[in-house]
Amino acid sequence: MASERIYLDYNAGAPLRMEARDALIEALSARGNASSVHAEGRAQRARIERARRQVGALVGASAENVVFTSGGTEANATVLSPRMRLGATEIAIDRLLVGASEHPSVLAGGRFAEDQIIRIPVDGDGVIDLEALGAELSAIAKAGERALVSLMLANNETGTIQPVAAVAALARSFGALVHTDAIQAAGRIPIDIGALGVDLLTLSAHKIGGPQGAGAIVFGGDLVRPLPLVTGGGQEKRHRAGTENVAAIVAFGAAAEAAVADLARAEEWRGWRDRIAASAAPAIVVGAGAERLPQTLCLAAEGFSAETLVIALDLEGVAISAGSACSSGKVGVSHVMKAMNLADSVAKSAVRVSFGWETGEKDILKFTEAWRRVMERRAPAVTRAA
Structure with missing residues (x-):
């Protein structure tokens, strides 16, 4: 049986956690579009903003730095962008450096062309080779180019935890940006995006007991923003167009809050x-x-x-x-x-x-x-x- x-x-x-299921059912019963200004719309908006605070708290981030997506794969595809905004300035990212043991959604390179992607080797335990990474970053900087490093916080198959904070410090010394896929690490180890020193972090609801079909991008500060992958509307402060999946987002928030207790x-x-x-x-x-x-x-x-x-x-x-x-x-x-x-x-x-x-x-x-x-x-x- x-x-x-x-x-x-x-x-x-x-x-699916009971807290997430209850939140999901309650939100499914509610009326209104979160972009509408009437009472029903404002109630939906309030539900999303509460979830935004809950998801931010899971990784030590402020709510305003959380953007919801349809899942971890979309979140990764969005942040792996050769065009970024650095404050008010749009900048080009010339190279994407990824760990050789990354999730397929990162190895695919997002919006980078195949010839822009460089895989960094890992050792027999799956830990990234910092010396090889440093050599690639140095060569890119000497060529007058800018890099984005993407390294998962914990591997989905082996559980190996990567030295993301050390990688971020190394990358920053060469003017590179850093993304970490924290999808498997969330709710299993403490995460503080500020302590990690990364520019971008991604999450998925269904890995922590939320529903499938919800994910998030978390910004490490006020400056670095990828150009939107999904365009055509002003939702999510124009970072991700499309009517929000309120029920999935609300359940994601409930799961994130519960996942903190798992630590x-x-x-x-x-x-x-x-x-x-x-x-x-x-x-x-x-x-x-x-x-x-x-x-x-x-x-x-x-x-x-x-x-x-x-x-x-x-x-x-x-x-x-x-x-x-x-x-x-x-x-x-x-x-x-x-x-x-x-x-x-x-x-x-x-x-x-x-x-x-x-x-x-x-x-x-x-x-x-x-x-x-x-x-x-x-x-x-x-x-x-x-």
């Missing part, structure tokens, strides 16, 4: 993560040498394929994933594993376990039991061949 299943795929999409569970989650890793031995923990999200674990069981593990655990009533949900249906090794230069036998067997606000200790125990049964029942092909 569905109620007996264990859901450990929060990084693909967290369950108190970080140590408990970290304990569960490490318990799973210990019980899954001799499976390899991908990214073990780096700081990682407390509720994300990437395991590789050599001799198995990732698809086999996902299906076998699904039959056991456990939902996990292999790679990014945004690349579902693909066959082959994750680009993240390739970027980390892992051995094929490791990369091909890597699966992700991720949990969150609805997870209990019994779920962790049931997963470890299911994993053990799969390992015992489906001996690796290399063992059978021997």
